Each structure stands twice: as C-alpha cells, then as structure tokens.
Amino acid sequence: MATFSWHLPDTRRLEAGLARAFNTNAKSGLKVLKRELSPYSTTFPCEIVTCRLPGNKKTDVFCKYSAGIEYTGFGHRGGPAYELAVYREVLQPIGVSAPVCYGGQVDPKSGEAWLALEYLPDALGVGKLYRSGAMVEAARWIGRLHRLTEIRRTVPGTGWLKAYTRQYYMGWVRRVLKSSSSLPRRLPWLEAVCSRAGDLLAPLLVQPLSIVHGEYYPHNVLYHRERVYPVDWESAARAAGEIDLASLTENWSAEITRTCIAAYQQERWPEGVPAGFIRRLLAARLYFCFRWLGDYEDWSRCPALPDRLRRLRRLGRELGVL
Known part of the structure; x- marks a missing residue:
C-alpha cells in the first residue's frame, strides 16, 4: 500500500x-x-x-x-x-x-x-524461536490470560468487548457457502460440513468463556529477552480460549502441538482439564477454516485456498460429518 x-x-x-x-x-x-x-x-x-x-x-x-x-x-x-x-x-x-x-x-x-x-528491538515471532521454547512459553502465556479472564472472574468494566456469538460464527459459514459459488464446480462435502456447522461450533459457546486475542498466531506473539509479548489486539473478544490455542498451533508438527497443548492445559487448569476440551479445540480449528475462507468473496483471490479446503475437509472427517 x-x-x-x-x-x-x-x-x-x-x-x-x-x-x-x-x-x-x-x-x-x-x-x-x-x-x-x-x-x-x-x-x-x-x-x-x-x-x-x-x-x-x-x-x-x-x-x-x-x-x-x-x-x-x-x-x-x-x-x-x-x-x-x-x-x-x-x-x-x-x-x-x-x-x-x-x-x-x-x-x-x-x-x-x-x-x-x-518498541521491542530485536524481538522475533515465537515461531522463529521454537527451538528455544518460545512456542511453549506462548502457550503458557495465553493459558494464564484465559484463566485470569474467565467470565466468572471477569475483568471489571469490559462489557464493551466484542463477543463471539452463534450469529458471529454462522456469519462466517454463510459467507463460505456464498463464496464457494465462485468455484467452477460444486463441492458436496463442503455443503455437508456447512449444513452441520451450527452443531459443530456449538462447543465454542459453552461457559465459561475468556478474553481471547482472536488471532494468536506465532507472528503476532513476540519473544524478547525470554518473555512473551503478544501484539495486534484489535481482534480481542469474549470467546472460548481454545480459539487462541488453535491459531498458535495451526500447521505445526504433532510434537510441538502436543507440547503446547500440555503447557496450555497446565497453566489454565492446574486442577485438571475439563471434559470436552478436545472437542472444543477441534471446533476452534473448524472456526478458523470458516473464518479465513469467508474473508474472500472471490476464492480465486484467496491465498492457500487448496490447503484451507483440505484442512476443512479433514476436520469434517474427524468430527464425523464426512
């Protein structure tokens, strides 16, 4: 620009x-x-x-x-x-x-x-320093934020924050269906996943919710002098904390993902991980598929479209829709 x-x-x-x-x-x-x-x-x-x-x-x-x-x-x-x-x-x-x-x-x-x-000179995104444990520290950081900001322990005076509601989630699903019409042929599997999206995303609405970053990707999480500094908070909202964990670990190896999940769970729930965590994490990953695909009306302009569609289809299978 x-x-x-x-x-x-x-x-x-x-x-x-x-x-x-x-x-x-x-x-x-x-x-x-x-x-x-x-x-x-x-x-x-x-x-x-x-x-x-x-x-x-x-x-x-x-x-x-x-x-x-x-x-x-x-x-x-x-x-x-x-x-x-x-x-x-x-x-x-x-x-x-x-x-x-x-x-x-x-x-x-x-x-x-x-x-x-x-200004943090020489700070790097945690993804570039994963061998130094920066990704794990980022998982701990966001786990602590979610623990401190659960609705039942909410930060006073934050009623102005955006909230991820059913209407918010389904808006992305509707945009994905509309955008898919720009493809040269129909994708029946995509229509099947979208038709079940309300139920598949429902775990993200279960209380307690927390304050989330909203786009907690490694490039938005700086590491400086062995401390974590998340930046770009314009997408912060009240939502399921698993959303931030899903973005942090998207496209990372199984080993790094498992390590980050364990660090997050220990920091957020030292008394024990609640039932339904894995289901909410899968729902969060599904949400991001809809989120980024729904950002483009014309999918010919959508970067990494084949990868995003493959990820969405794989999640549809994991969730038992396909």
Missing part, C-alpha cells in the same frame, strides 16, 4: 500527542527526531518513531494509526481505537507481559485513532 494514501498525523500533531502520552511538554520536552515505516506487517500502518525526551534521553516508540482504513473483517477487527482500549482496560490491569502502552488518541469527530507502544 502506498504511503501517500494513508492519513498519518503530521509531525507537529504527533509530537503533541506523544508529549501527552509521556506527560511532558511538546515545546520544551519532547521532540520527534525520526519517523520510519515499520517492516512489521499489520492491517494498519505503523511507524517506529525516535523521540528525544527531557534530559536529552532518546527512545523509540512503535506507533500504529487507523489512517482512514475502515477494514473490520466483517466485524472481527476493531482497529487501533479498540486496541488502545484493550491495552488500557484489559492487559494493564491484569499485569501480564505486553508492550507498554504509553498512550494514544481517538478523535471524537472523525474516529481516527493512533496508539503509541513500547
């Missing part, structure tokens, strides 16, 4: 906003020295901003902007304004490891938003 199409704040406005975030005076205390687009891929444009703070101290800040982008993924994503609220009202009160959120701003008229986060 070309940078000229983005509506980024000019440097003067950015300095003023960062001065408020750092509780200092923009005229005498904070100066933006450099702005460069981040190589980190995300739905919304991001910059690494180098600032000079009072006392001539320099620091790098990771800034994310809504920039006029209105993509919500059919209501799945909430954007930088939503993510700012997740940092402030969910992650910070709980005290889990996450990039420090210095602050941000939402324009009450336009809805344009930005947030400033701690």
Whole structure:
C-alpha cells in the first residue's frame, strides 16, 4: 500500500500527542527526531518513531494509526481505537507481559485513532524461536490470560468487548457457502460440513468463556529477552480460549502441538482439564477454516485456498460429518 494514501498525523500533531502520552511538554520536552515505516506487517500502518525526551534521553516508540482504513473483517477487527482500549482496560490491569502502552488518541469527530507502544528491538515471532521454547512459553502465556479472564472472574468494566456469538460464527459459514459459488464446480462435502456447522461450533459457546486475542498466531506473539509479548489486539473478544490455542498451533508438527497443548492445559487448569476440551479445540480449528475462507468473496483471490479446503475437509472427517 502506498504511503501517500494513508492519513498519518503530521509531525507537529504527533509530537503533541506523544508529549501527552509521556506527560511532558511538546515545546520544551519532547521532540520527534525520526519517523520510519515499520517492516512489521499489520492491517494498519505503523511507524517506529525516535523521540528525544527531557534530559536529552532518546527512545523509540512503535506507533500504529487507523489512517482512514475502515477494514473490520466483517466485524472481527476493531482497529487501533479498540486496541488502545484493550491495552488500557484489559492487559494493564491484569499485569501480564505486553508492550507498554504509553498512550494514544481517538478523535471524537472523525474516529481516527493512533496508539503509541513500547518498541521491542530485536524481538522475533515465537515461531522463529521454537527451538528455544518460545512456542511453549506462548502457550503458557495465553493459558494464564484465559484463566485470569474467565467470565466468572471477569475483568471489571469490559462489557464493551466484542463477543463471539452463534450469529458471529454462522456469519462466517454463510459467507463460505456464498463464496464457494465462485468455484467452477460444486463441492458436496463442503455443503455437508456447512449444513452441520451450527452443531459443530456449538462447543465454542459453552461457559465459561475468556478474553481471547482472536488471532494468536506465532507472528503476532513476540519473544524478547525470554518473555512473551503478544501484539495486534484489535481482534480481542469474549470467546472460548481454545480459539487462541488453535491459531498458535495451526500447521505445526504433532510434537510441538502436543507440547503446547500440555503447557496450555497446565497453566489454565492446574486442577485438571475439563471434559470436552478436545472437542472444543477441534471446533476452534473448524472456526478458523470458516473464518479465513469467508474473508474472500472471490476464492480465486484467496491465498492457500487448496490447503484451507483440505484442512476443512479433514476436520469434517474427524468430527464425523464426512
């Protein structure tokens, strides 16, 4: 995407906003020295901003902007304004490891938003450091979050969070059926799985639910100095925690998947794994098949379409539909 199409704040406005975030005076205390687009891929444009703070101290800040982008993924994503609220009202009160959120701003008229986060130099996605145990640590991290945020131990003041309801799940199923019409021929097995989707996804609605990341893939989970730092929280919601475990372990080897599942179970349920866990995990994997296939109206533009269809068909067999 070309940078000229983005509506980024000019440097003067950015300095003023960062001065408020750092509780200092923009005229005498904070100066933006450099702005460069981040190589980190995300739905919304991001910059690494180098600032000079009072006392001539320099620091790098990771800034994310809504920039006029209105993509919500059919209501799945909430954007930088939503993510700012997740940092402030969910992650910070709980005290889990996450990039420090210095602050941000939402324009009450336009809805344009930005947030400033701690920049973690040399951090890598946990998938690139799996031999160092980063994937297992990510499983433990998300297990702890789910344990701390189960509805019966809910974080106060988070009623604004999105919730994955039956209507939400079935919306993806309907979009998959509609998109499948772009194929040159019908897939009877796909229609069979979709016709049973309501029952197959029902375990994801069983209480207790937790606060989930929503796209807890290894590239969204950074590992820095032997600590886990999940990023990109615009898809956070109230849902079944198994959804995050399913995304973390998608397409990984059986050995790594088993190790991550064991670490997650031990962290989330130290008193013992509840009945139905495997069934919910399979339902979560099924949901992601619908989620990503349903993102494209024209499947000729869907990346990895054959792999996603094969995965969906395999799950249909595992769940006894095919």
